[in-house]
Amino acid sequence: xxxxxxxxxxxxxxxxxxxxxxxxxxxxxxxxxxxxxxxxxxxxxxxxxxxxxxxxxxxxxxxxxxxxxxxxxxxxxxxxxxxxxxxxxxxxxxxxxxxxxxxxxxxxxxxxxxxxxxxxxxxxxxxxxxxxxxxxxxxxxxxxxxxxxxxxxxxxxxxxxxxxxxxxxxxxxxxxxxxxxxxxxxxxxxxxxxxxxxxxxxxxxxxxxxxxxxxxxxxxxxxxxxxxxxxxxxxxxxxxxxxxxxxxxxxxxxxxxxxxxxxxxxxxxxxxxxxxxxxxxxxxx
Amino acid sequence: xxxxxxxxxxxxxxxxxxxxxxxxxxxxxxxxxxxxxxxxxxxxxxxxxxxxxxxxxxxxxxxxxxxxxxxxxxxxxxxxxxxxxxxxxxxxxxxxxxxxxxxxxxxxxxxxxxxxxxxxxxxxxxxxxxxxxxxxxxxxxxxxxxxxxxxxxxxxxxxxxxxxxxxxxxxxxxxxxxxxxxxxxxxxxxxxxxxxxxxxxxxxxxxxxxxxxxxxxxxxxxxxxxxxxxxxxxxxxxxxxxxxxxxxxxxxxxxxxxxxxxxxxxxxxxxxxxxxxxxxxxxxxxxxxxxxxxxxxxxxxxxxxxxxxxxxxxxxx
Numbered sequence: 356x357x358x359x360x361x362x363x364x365x366x367x368x369x370x371x372x373x374x375x376x377x378x379x380x381x382x383x384x385x386x387x388x389x390x391x392x393x394x395x396x397x398x399x400x401x402x403x404x405x406x407x408x409x410x411x412x413x414x415x416x417x418x419x420x421x422x423x424x425x426x427x428x429x430x431x432x433x434x435x436x437x438x439x440x441x442x443x444x445x446x447x448x449x450x451x452x453x454x455x456x457x458x459x460x461x462x463x464x465x466x467x468x469x470x471x472x473x474x475x476x477x478x479x480x481x482x483x484x485x486x487x488x489x490x491x492x493x494x495x496x497x498x499x500x501x502x503x504x505x506x507x508x509x510x511x512x513x514x515x516x517x518x519x520x521x522x523x524x525x526x527x528x529x530x531x532x533x534x535x536x537x538x539x540x541x542x543x544x545x546x547x548x549x550x551x552x553x554x555x556x557x558x559x560x561x562x563x564x565x566x567x568x569x570x571x572x573x574x575x576x577x578x579x580x581x582x583x584x585x586x587x588x589x590x591x592x593x594x595x596x597x598x599x600x601x602x603x604x605x606x607x608x609x610x611x612x613x614x615x616x617x618x619x620x621x622x623x624x625x626x627x628x629x630x631x632x633x634x635x636x637x638x639x640x
Numbered sequence: 641x642x643x644x645x646x647x648x649x650x651x652x653x654x655x656x657x658x659x660x661x662x663x664x665x666x667x668x669x670x671x672x673x674x675x676x677x678x679x680x681x682x683x684x685x686x687x688x689x690x691x692x693x694x695x696x697x698x699x700x701x702x703x704x705x706x707x708x709x710x711x712x713x714x715x716x717x718x719x720x721x722x723x724x725x726x727x728x729x730x731x732x733x734x735x736x737x738x739x740x741x742x743x744x745x746x747x748x749x750x751x752x753x754x755x756x757x758x759x760x761x762x763x764x765x766x767x768x769x770x771x772x773x774x775x776x777x778x779x780x781x782x783x784x785x786x787x788x789x790x791x792x793x794x795x796x797x798x799x800x801x802x803x804x805x806x807x808x809x810x811x812x813x814x815x816x817x818x819x820x821x822x823x824x825x826x827x828x829x830x831x832x833x834x835x836x837x838x839x840x841x842x843x844x845x846x847x848x849x850x851x852x853x854x855x856x857x858x859x860x861x862x863x864x865x866x867x868x869x870x871x872x873x874x875x876x877x878x879x880x881x882x883x884x885x886x887x888x889x890x891x892x893x894x895x896x897x898x899x900x901x902x903x904x905x906x907x908x909x910x911x912x913x914x915x916x917x918x919x920x921x922x923x924x925x926x927x928x929x930x931x932x933x934x935x936x937x938x939x940x941x942x943x944x945x946x947x948x949x950x951x952x953x954x955x956x957x
Contacts, residue, residue: 430957438897438954439888443873492953499950521841521863523873526887527899530841530863531952534849537822538949545826561863563814564802564842569822583814583842584804592804602809612812 382409399619408576408619410556413465413480416515420478420623426469429477430500434461435493441524450486450524458484462493463518466501468510472627472639477505480515483557488518490561491525495532498566502539505548511630512543513551516567519585520560533565540569549633551626554581554604554613572614572629575604576622581612641912642705646689646697650909653682690908693858695884695893699866701858702837706912708919709769710753710796711738713836716919717926718742718751728777731811736767736803737775737847739782741791744927750786752779752847753796756837769838770803773816776846780820783827792830792930795847800865802843817846824849825946828938832929834922835859835891835900836911851945852929853899855891856918857906861899862889898952 380392388404395402399419400409418424434451441447455461463485468477479501481488498514505512521529543550552570554563556579563583567573575581582589582602590597600606607613617625631638643651657678664671693701701707714722722742726733739752754771757763771779779795786793802813824831824847833850839861855861864872866884871877894900904925907914933941 432957434956436954436956439886439893441886443869443879443883443886492955495953496955523864523869523887525954526862526864526889527894528897528953530845531899531949533818533842533845534821534825534949535952537818537849538825538946541822541826542946544822561842564817564846565821566818568812568815568818582809583802583817584809588804589806589809593806595806597806601806606810610810610812612815 384409399622401619406577406618408556408578410483410517412482412484412517413460413467413515416480417465417467417469417478419619420471420476420513420626421467421469422471422473426467426478429466429468429504430497431461431465433493433497435491435525437524438492438528439524439526441526443524447524454485458482460485462497463488463490463522464494464497466497466504468504468508471623474627474630474639475508475510476626476630477501477510477512478515479512481517481562483517483519486522486524488516488562489520489522489529490518490532491522491529492532494522495529495535498536499539502536502543505543505550506546509546509548511549511551511634513553513626514566514570515553515555516558516562517555518558518560518562518567520562530561533561536566537569540566544571549630551629553622553626554607555579557581559583559585568612571633573612574625575607575613575616576619577604577616579604581607644697644700644704646700647909649685650682650689653678653685657682686908690910694881695860695887695890696866696881698858698890699838699860699884701910702860704910704912705758707837708911708915709758710751710755710798710836712915713796713919713922714738714740714742714751714753716916717744717923718749722751725782726778728774728781730777731774734767734772734775734778735765736769736799737771737778739779744923747927747930748791749926749930750782750791750793751796752782752793753836754799754843754847756798767803769799770801771799771843771846772803772805772808773811773813776802776813776816776820779847780816780823783820783824783831787827787829790829792832792934793827794926795831795833795850797833797835797839797844797848797859797861798837799840799843800838801840802846814842817842820846821849825949826942828942830930830933830936830941831945832926832933834904834925835861836922838865840865849945849949851933851941851948852901854902854904854925854929855894855900856904856911856922857891858910859891860884860889861891861894862887897954 384407724740756769757766831850835855866880869883870879911918
């Protein structure tokens with residue numbers, strides 16, 4: 356007698372219907388759900404199993420926001436220098452080089468202009484994979500220039516934050532990028548050009564203390580970490596246990612620092628809906 | 641007077657000098673020669689130590705327990721004319737951020753700055769100079785009020801950072817600082833900023849956007865404290881001296897990279913060694929700086945300020 360008994364006779368899946376095992380590319384969400392990466396991409400990089408919004412970069416956000424993924428990248432060639440000759444366990448230029456090789460990016464932000472639902476939109480999107488999305492001179496300058504493009508051409512600006520904060524290797528110069536980017540946003544505000552801040556997972560430190568919190572609307576995705584001090588620092592400083600959901604986008608919405616949270620698949624619609632409303636234009640389908 | 645570890649040779653000589661003088665007075669023996677020799681040695685030791693301070697030693701000086709704090713400056717500079725103002729009109733009055741109106745000569749200024757305590761009790765009361773969001777909002781309220789009446793603003797920076805607390809996060813520490821930076825960028829009156837002690841990160845910049853940003857000789861200004869930098873980049877608290885070095889946080893370095901416009905000299909050994917002299921220097925510097933700004937139209941003032949910050953940063957391409 357066999358150990359197992361086949362209940363139904365034969366294998367019912369025909370060869371044509373047989374699912375191909377993909378090319379070894381699976382994504383595991385924090386709750387442990389396994390998702391096929393192609394399916395993930397089709398679903399705006401949100402796990403269909405549990406709604407988890409996977410951390411993505413500029414490439415994916417541009418794809419989501421710009422019509423047919425068509426856009427013109429701005430100032431693509433700006434690169435960091437090492438003005439302070441910074442060295443910790445590694446020299447800063449070596450860190451930069453390693454990050455560039457790993458990510459194929461020049462620095463932690465990419466800026467672009469393109470059509471979103473048929474109308475121009477400037478998007479500056481940070482890449483967390485590049486030294487933790489940290490803001491140094493290049494990030495500040497690219498965002499400033501993106502804002503300049505908005506000013507000159509009267510095009511709304513959207514900044515997608517995803518950053519651990521200011522880049523330590525450029526020290527005080529990084530800190531000054533908070534002021535530099537805020538100066539530009541002040542000019543944008545004076546010119547009455549809408550600025551949308553999308554805070555994504557994670558948005559902390561100097562980014563939160565500058566452009567991420569200065570949008571005409573500040574919005575976010577579900578479950579993103581947003582804060583000034585990181586949760587570990589808060590816990591260590593205060594000795595208090597942190598409440599559940601502390602510094603999540605839901606927490607910030609509840610405390611009045613976000614206008615709304617949007618699912619990624621609705622992001623493009625929501626952003627353009629806001630722009631149509633605030634600019635008193637007909638709502639695009 | 642309290643002494644830092646690297647100041648101990650000075651302490652020893654000062655004690656010897658005092659003893660020598662006492663012996664002279666009590667025994668009526670002529671010790672002039674001995675005393676003057678000790679004085680000479682002391683002067684040499686001071687020069688030796690204070691002229692060659694490492695960045696980490698300057699950080700220690702900036703935190704010296706006898707160093708003057710914001711209210712010491714304001715009260716010394718404005719005397720009885722100073723009127724402290726309180727509250728952010730939303731939540732509470734942040735004791736780590738002080739402000740108010742005062743005169744230097746005939747001119748009224750709005751003074752704003754972080755305040756530290758001078759003993760355990762007042763340190764706690766002042767939250768170690770770490771402001772909460774309501775502190776930054778109080779600062780902004782005072783700045784807007786100054787703007788309304790055409791009063792120039794002077795901010796004094798002395799903070800180990802904005803407070804990283806639970807409630808601070810709930811009330812939007814990041815937003816409060818960001819808002820201040822943006823509003824200071826376009827404030828229609830002159831802003832003079834002086835880093836008098838510690839200038840740590842966003843907590844400092846939250847009141848630190850100015851037409852002229854000045855820095856006391858032994859103050860430090862950077863994106864993070866050397867201790868925290870050490871713990872993040874070296875994953876240990878042990879590398880604070882290297883971190884202080886790497887961060888280029890001293891006044892002369894900050895001037896080199898144009899983060900500050902000028903350095904204010906301190907008495908030999910630090911601001912606390914001759915407080916009156918320090919107050920006088922700061923007061924005259926404020927007057928002089930204001931003289932150069934007061935005739936600019938608000939429009940020119942703001943556009944110059946914006947240009948200054950737009951040009952900050954070093955990159956290629």
